[in-house]
Amino acid sequence: MPVGLSQPENLLSVKGVQLATVAAGIKKNGQEHDLVLITFEPDTVCAGVFTRNAFCAAPVTVAKNHLAQTSPRALLINSGNANAGTGARGLRDAEQGCVLVASAIGCADDEVLPFSTGVIGEDLPMDKIESGIKKLPAGLEEDAWAQAATAIMTTDTVAKACSRSLRIDNAEVTITGIAKGSGMIRPDMATMLAFIATDATVNREWLQQCLETAVNLSFNNITVDGDTSTNDACILAATGTSGSHMLDGSCDSSVEFQKAVNEVLIQLAQAIVRDGEGATKFVTVHVESAVNVAEAKQVAYTIAHSPLVKTALYASDPNWGRILAAAGRAGLDGLDINNVSIYLGDVCIVSKGGRDPAYEEALGQAVMSQDEISIRVVLNRGNEQATVWTTDLSYDYVKINAEYRS
């Protein structure tokens, strides 16, 4: 059961963006929608961030190439098969998907970006994808964000989508995004696909910068299991159909727009964690008073990845020794444990490197029994900080991942 997450509501359509979904039969049961087409008006500008996994999937390679050459007119996304570890054939299949879409909607092949998510190492069923693509254009509509959010799911249990609107000049500007992912989640873009569109008018270079800023505050701060996927991608498209002036980072409106994009991405990123495989807790790990952001993240991730911390979270057990041990092994040069404090929620559990004198088990237990838990580590050696969002490690995590292919 996802933690504090329900079906998305109040999704706003984005002028100039249309979506369609179809059950192409890529997923095993054959009934679920598993192929999505998203089209953009001409003159839409597009930014992208992709996985840093050296074994990146074929569609990632193709999407990066196409994005570098053109302004995309369409995204083709399939769930149920990642087209990763598929060698030269995988690249041909990803390109072929673009050719089919280009011919169906009338654009250049490299104006289409392909995305895939699902099982690694199996070839794409191109016959099914070809049949699916033929059906998609007829179904395109502005109001299909929720359907698209559902069709890109794999082990997700809830669709992830949200919208924000803001006023720029006299125009109402909308930002709507969808995302998927619940396993293989960690920084450097996890098995996570996110597609965000806005009708704002944005300078292409600044759009890329805006997306990278938002990703660093959102998707790059989440972890479920420490595994970085081969397929991650996050796309931000700006159609310019709202009629606002061009945002390039230099005006107050740019600041407001950046803030709204951050909010959308943070909400989507947290939704991925809330729906983390087997998650029963939503956990915020905050590390402060660090020398730099890198070491703050290092400590936060060491805690967030520790199976012992995660199983204690699952058990609602205030076994703070495991948090302390994880912080201690994060590998910080010259860390003086006598300066370190650790809080569970507002409860100080460790001060001066040992159990806080005022700490009582009942206080920790009260925090750990909640669904949403914050762990705060104060290093007392600098002024930087970092926050990471994660989940616990439950029986269901093992069950889901031991049975994924069966």
Add this chain to the structure above:
Amino acid sequence: MPVGLSQPENLLSVKGVQLATVAAGIKKNGQEHDLVLITFEPDTVCAGVFTRNAFCAAPVTVAKNHLAQTSPRALLINSGNANAGTGARGLRDAEQGCVLVASAIGCADDEVLPFSTGVIGEDLPMDKIESGIKKLPAGLEEDAWAQAATAIMTTDTVAKACSRSLRIDNAEVTITGIAKGSGMIRPDMATMLAFIATDATVNREWLQQCLETAVNLSFNNITVDGDTSTNDACILAATGTSGSHMLDGSCDSSVEFQKAVNEVLIQLAQAIVRDGEGATKFVTVHVESAVNVAEAKQVAYTIAHSPLVKTALYASDPNWGRILAAAGRAGLDGLDINNVSIYLGDVCIVSKGGRDPAYEEALGQAVMSQDEISIRVVLNRGNEQATVWTTDLSYDYVKINAEYRS
């Protein structure tokens, strides 16, 4: 159930080393032996390797200090309580244990080294430890290695001990060791205690070097859950009672001795993995043709720590895409995936960065169905290699760690 591991047999006593155990009531059920005394003849030399966790436990601090100053005459080990995260009181308690032993057997306080393993963050029950220490000297005998191996266990399900003997000059030299640990296991010395003694005559400086060499080939190559403990310690004591000449690394006998010590430590290290919490598989991850040992270990540990790889191992699922993805995200500079091959046992599953053309699922399935599995990654970019031993991630891992304190 441990994987391919049974109760230790044929343990050899070591002349000059005596052991005693008692049920001091530190462990919750009150019946199990949980306090161990090991004494050494005068002139025994001793080497030690300790945890690198910045939050090291009180007994580790005390043992390191004492070892730096003297030649130990006794080791005091308790299970059931780690005396970690216990601040100034923890240090006083660890020192007090040494004082009590020194008075009971007649040696200096700093000739005693303390060791603790168990729950973090609770004060040692010094009254129980004091009563226990009073009973220990009367029980000392040369032939109690098996009892000691059992008394230091925490979540271990099987005692871990082994012996080797070799001939040096005309003397029969014995090496016997015991170890404990099954959770919080990874390099840099995990929640792992190991005590090894030999009756060889060894130069103290070389003994330390010999121990570090062996630890790097054994305990530093194992991982169960990636958590490094606050309490790890490995001690190698040489009594010199066998009458052999002094080993200092310069003779053939030193080479033979090093080899035997390596064998003892590797057997103990592998026993810890075989008894890993919830383990149903014993997994060897071997990475070869790396530029250096560090990057080989980096890839091996990324695979060994991946929850997705570990759950696939548990499910006996040849989901090689997860291995490939883990290798890809290990962070190697300029890794060319088109040169990488991956083997499951003798079966080539990935070649040139994609599924090997000859690979069939049935071949991978046959390997994965075994209890002992080897994963071999060939990077094809250098001449160095590394091996890591690990386990799968099962329901029982979660169960054990979610219920440890209940």
